[in-house]
Amino acid sequence: MHDATSKPEGLREQKRRLTFQRIADVGMKSFLAKGYQETTIDEIAAAAGISRRTFFYYFRSKDDILLAHQRRYMDALRTGIMENASAGRPLEVVHQATLGLVARIEAEAPRLLETAKLLRQSETLHARSRGNSLQLEQIAYQALCELFPTRDRDGLQLVSMIGVSPLRLSVNKWLQENGRLPLIKYLEDALAKCRTEI
Missing domain, CATH: 1.10.10.60 (Homeodomain-like)
Incomplete structure (x- = not known):
């Protein structure tokens, strides 16, 4: 885009x-x-x-094909943050962006589940996949810096770490339960807990 x-x-x-x-x-x-x-x-x-x-x-290897599919979701998260600029505080902007991302990819859920299983077949792939979680935080941080240029950078870094955490938590639980419920339900639950605890 x-x-x-x-x-x-x-x-x-x-x-x-x-x-x-x-x-x-x-x-x-x-x-x-x-x-x-x-x-x-x-x-x-x-x-x-x-x-x-x-x-x-x-591509350098077969591994990069799997990881390329994960990068698509990172790009979609950044787009979602920019599209939700009017959601309010930076944390709410990130939360709305994660909800939008999951709603968009809901139709791909069976494929996502199978891809996650493939990633777990190799410890190297699994480790590289975990590194993508840090990239999600970085993408959120960079987008927030663009949206809120006068805000404290350390504060926005914290918001990006906290804001992406419910997405990571919900995806992990969704995978552990083998997609028993729609991913959006796990995310909504995680966001509700985040709002209660913070």
């Missing part, structure tokens, strides 16, 4: 973005159908209509 001051996407950039997305989608489809370990880079490249060399232009 571009703002009014950003340059429009050129044809070359558009082609790269679409190729990146095609490889990521083909890879995920294969992981979910055959299993992560059983899927080879050559199979992904062939299914995406590219060479093995082109695969490595876009």
Whole structure:
């Protein structure tokens, strides 16, 4: 998504973005159908209509395909924060953004659950996935700094850490219970507890 001051996407950039997305989608489809370990880079490249060399232009490894899908949600969180600028205090802005994010991805819930299971098959992948939680906080912080340029930066850093925590808590519980309830229910519960305790 571009703002009014950003340059429009050129044809070359558009082609790269679409190729990146095609490889990521083909890879995920294969992981979910055959299993992560059983899927080879050559199979992904062939299914995406590219060479093995082109695969490595876009991704360093199979791991990066899984992590690319997580980055989409990070981008969506930033967009949500910017769209909820009128929600009030910075903490409420982040909370509304997380609710909007989860509402948007609710249709993808079965795929998200399967992706999370794939990530847990490898300790390396699982560790890198946990690092994405810190990136969520950083993305929230940067967006809040844009929305509230006169606010204390340390305060906004704290808000970003606290604001993203209910999302992390709800996702963890949703995964532990194997998606027994819709993810939005876990998040609403976590946000209610956050508002009670803080």
